Amino acid sequence: MxxxxxxxxxxxxxxxxxxxxxxxxxxxxxxxxxxxxxxxxxxxxxxxxxxxxxxxxxxxxxxxxxxxxxxxxxxxxxxxxxxxxxxxxxxxxxxxxxxxxxxxxxxxxxxxxxxxxxxxxxxxxxxxxxxxxxxxxxxxxxxxxxxxxxxxxxxxxxxxxxxxxxxxxxxxxxxxxxxxxxxxxxxxxxxxxxxxxxxxxxxxxxxxxxxxxxxxxxxxxxxxxxxxxxxxxxxxxxxxxxxxxxxxxxxxxxxxxxxxxxxxxxxxxxxxxxxxxxxxxxxxxLNEPTKLTETSWIRPQKFVGVWWEMHVNKASWNYSDVSNLKLADTDWSKLTPNGHHGANTQNVKRYIDFAAKYGLQSVLVEGWNVGWEDWANNWKEEVFDFVTPYPDFAVAELQQYAQSKGVKLMMHHETSSSVTNYERRQDAAYRFMQGHNYDAVKTGYVGRIIPRGEHHDGQWMVNHYVRTAQKTADNHIMVDMHESVRPTGLHRTYPNWLANEAARGNEFNAWSSGNPPEHETILPFTRLMGGPMDYTPGIFQIKLDDWNPERNKGKQVHTTLAKQLALYVTMYSPLQMAADLPEAYEQHLDAFRFIQDVPVDWDDTRILLAEPGDYLTTVRKAKGKEEWYLGAITDENARRQSVKLDFLTPGQRYEATIYADGKNASWNNNPMAYQIRRVKVDSRSTLPLALAPGGGAAVSFKPVSK
Missing domain, CATH: 2.70.98.10 (Beta-galactosidase; Chain A, domain 5)
Structure with a gap:
């Protein structure tokens, strides 16, 4: 007043x-x-x-x-x-x-x-x-x-x-x-x-x-x-x-x-x-039509990667535990390995085997290239060259192994925000990718920008992101940018620009106070308004101290396991990561089935229920198929929903597989409790859903004969 x-x-x-x-x-x-x-x-x-x-x-x-x-x-x-x-x-x-x-x-x-x-x-x-x-x-x-x-x-x-x-x-x-x-x-x-x-x-x-x-x-x-x-x-x-x-x-x-x-x-x-x-x-x-004359090489996809194990302190990006190295003067083969470098040949093969077995298209590998010993917080110009692998990462061998399994490897280019260095080296880096059968890259911009004094969201960097989208397109490479400016719909103009991070992603649960349960109910109304986000959903081992009790004590993801499944529908992206470790999924293959099934490209989307900060229920129809997928999430409050299935094709029967929170589940006390049930439904049916505190539900609808 x-x-x-x-x-x-x-x-x-x-x-x-x-x-x-x-x-x-x-x-x-x-x-x-x-x-x-x-x-x-x-x-x-x-x-x-x-x-x-x-x-x-x-x-x-x-x-x-x-x-x-x-x-x-x-x-x-x-x-x-x-x-x-x-x-x-x-x-x-x-x-x-x-x-x-x-x-x-x-x-x-x-x-x-x-x-x-x-x-x-x-x-x-x-x-x-x-x-x-x-x-x-x-x-x-x-x-x-x-x-x-x-x-x-x-x-x-x-x-x-x-x-x-x-x-x-x-x-x-x-x-x-x-x-x-x-x-x-x-x-x-x-x-x-x-x-x-x-x-x-x-x-x-x-x-x-x-x-x-x-x-x-x-x-x-x-x-x-x-x-x-x-x-x-x-x-x-x-x-x-x-x-x-x-x-x-x-x-x-x-x-x-x-x-x-x-x-x-x-x-x-x-x-x-x-x-x-x-x-x-x-x-x-409001964005311009695509500038690309041919787009058949652009493929929405799901992937796993050597990534989460570093966030949960099970492995490292760096090969050796030394510092004060110079990129041009270091003999990397003579460094003493630390014994827990994640991007080693045998470990990457393990991820390739997992992707091939369960139908995932790609494997991201972070920490494969030299320079990680001396990259953070130094405001250093030449950290990475984007073409030199560590001694324990066999580029040609892994290329052949991935091809034999029908899996692609996804490149990672962390620039450490030395963007002038990256721009000087982009042509060589993309030739290296083409020569080793990589057609997608995840870029990163952690740290303070070089040229010094420029900002991630200023004109100079905005132009860099657009140049990178165009340059990767010229080389038939798809790109996923992290730590970039938030998107503004430019994926229409550059459809090879599959996703951005540009927000507080799932990894913050591993090394900070985490993301509150309401976080994923707000992001679609804010960050995702401009374009897809690489949020890295699919964490099954919610309590992170199981990976490293000493360093992860008390840390956890602030959702239930069922909500992690629902995010594949509510958090739209044509590039979706199955972000957890293979061994976490192998303990819950019945729940992992939803990640295998859920598409990343759609013919239709309906927002059934929504309130920013509270809840969201979304249903999507798979590209070229008579299959629908539903995701429902809530904040810290438990909710019951009665979902009308009138989006289904009239006259067609479906089997609904419901991945729901288990009895007494909650994000903080019992997050990994889930239940799976199957019912027959049609467009006249109503589906009751019970969402636990910080929980969710994921549902697949597949047609069956009458």
Missing amino acids: RNSLPLLFLLLLTTRQWAGAQTQSALTARQDKVSLTFALAPDGRPSYAVSYGPKPVVLPSRLGLAFADGQGFDGPLTLVGSDVKDVDETWQPVWGEVKSIRNHYQQLTVRLRQSAPPGRLLTLVFRVFADGVGFRYELPAQPALQYFTVQDEKTEFNLPANHKAFWIPGDYDSNEYTYSTTRLSEVNSAGIEAIQLKSAPQRVQTPLMLKSDDGLYVNIHEAALVNYPAMMLDVDTNTFGLRSHLVPDALGAKAYLQAPEHTPWRTIVVADNAPAVLASKLILN
């Missing part, structure tokens, strides 16, 4: 100013319940507003760009012209959650000119969909505008009320935080331990998920982030306004551009129910 009078005065004042502006130059676009209005304020500054039916989504909010030369578009502008057009088309993704996507919007294009010299031109493009709005700044080629530096972006999102927000700090270098759930007025990251760079207390990352008290769900993010820094949001905790904040470079500038140019799209997804937010394809639709 302490801010109610100032806020009321502000709203009245803003409404009057907006009304005055509308009499001058109000322009509108609409699609179903979503409407957008553009206007020039009396002082010539552009503004926009968004509503959903009678409810305001974004109050009149400023637009503009400030340039380093002081002649940007943050001052008075005049309207030159405008036009409206309608677009309704359908396109087919190379892979995805659905077989085809409708792209239906009304576009408002507004052309503006600076009132004062040099009279530069700016175009604003708004696209209004049935589930939200996207808009961007376009800077056409013109004599008065060639090279320019963006110093600030004036985009605002003035919200009508003190919404509930699901947020993480606006860290320039990491998205690996647990989510806070507060009112906008309570956003404050001052007490949160920073992973790399301390965020300003009221700065948050996008995607930002919001819920209003009057029943609207609003998601703010961006689409098609290319040649521009990531957008974060500064929260005014008094007025509930949000203002764009661009990640700076080493000199404090935001973006170096050359006309003609445009910014990424700023996106606002809005709906009156949570499932509709997750079903939105607005961000994908």
